[in-house]
């Protein structure tokens with residue numbers, strides 16, 4: 001039976017169900033419809049922290065060089081018990097060690113001034129410096145590893161552009177097929193270009209991301225293909241390493257806050273799971289608070305968790321969230337024909353697939369969900385650029401959200417804050433348009449001579 005012995009297994013997150021499954025199959029969602037967690041049964045020694053650090057001197061071993069696989073003990077769903085490079089390379093998928101390799105926290109003076117935080121207390125981690133240009137590579141390397149473990153030769157996803165770029169890149173490198181469902185006309189040209197460049201089959205949906213996800217899940221079931229959206233618990237495992245790298249930089253002393261933009265809420269889910277596990281292991285004694293920042297035009301998580309629909313706050317409620325409230329919310333939006341709308345197309349999502357796991361993360365970390373306008377996100381994006389770092393508009397939600405909570409005095413002046421800049425700019429028109437418009441706060445229009 002799954003769950004016996006030392007082996008990792010999958011477990012339903014719904015406490016009234018609690019079904020478990022073996023690792024080695026294509027079951028990614030529980031029979032009851034709830035999502036699954038990967039559960040490890042080992043009690044890891046904190047001494048591994050030294051091992052993780054030493055691996056940065058990788059000596060040419062790509063699994064030590066990789067900012068994902070460097071932490072392999074904490075994401076060991078493949079149950080690998082070897083340091084042997086040949087053995088690792090039979091199982092672990094890596095783009096030559098490049099995922100997570102360059103992303104770690106940096107100080108950005110102009111952003112800290114704007115965010116009203118002391119320069120020493122604000123750290124921003126540009127996940128855009130991953131091989132496909134976004135944080136997605138963290139979780140895609142692990143999801144594709146699992147796909148290969150169970151001999152799947154076709155991966156499939158819906159995407160606002162970064163997931164599809166990452167999936168297509170790994171699929172090409174591993175010589176497996178890839179099909180991506182994207183909302184037609186609603187993804188950044190740089191992202192669409194990557195899907196083509198890496199040889200994926202692009203399927204354009206006349207609808208938004210939520211529609212594309214529904215199509216892709218149906219197709220995956222019909223074809224028996226392997227879904228690499230963040231409903232897949234193996235994606236969530238790889239994304240935990242975003243937090244590990246931030247913590248490593250801080251000598252594993254948790255910050256007061258960790259801040260992410262919120263879209264489908266995979267990051268929120270994975271960061272929460274990583275914190276829960278490290279806390280359970282006793283590696284961290286303090287629980288950092290999660291701040292999730294929605295775009296105003298795609299603010300499902302914000303509205304539901306802040307009681308702005310039906311007067312009731314949606315909460316984890318020990319694994320029994322009010323599902324009827326979510327249904328009523330979606331029904332009402334559908335009936336009124338209200339679609340998510342933001343220029344930050346990466347997070348233009350109305351029905352975040354990971355909503356329930358994300359509620360768990362907010363609950364465990366005493367987290368907060370806020371929202372910011374397109375204008376605020378653009379300012380945030382521009383400022384990151386003025387520090388010599390690249391990020392896309394959705395990532396601009398992070399400085400904007402921090403500033404907002406500082407003004408509200410929820411984030412305190414001497415709180416340590418880590419913000420995740422999720423992706424790099426793949427729609428240069430947004431930067432150009434921002435700077436062409438003199439009325440934008442940080443714009444520097446061109447001069448004609």
Ligand code: F0G
Pocket residue numbers: 134158159160161162163164230261262263264265266267268346347392394395422423424
């Ligand atoms: N930032 C960027 C740059 C993204 O591409 C995404 C999601 C998010 C933030 C939101 O993260 O879903 O974990 O809450 N992009 C997905 C995609 C939906 O298809 O590329 P999340």
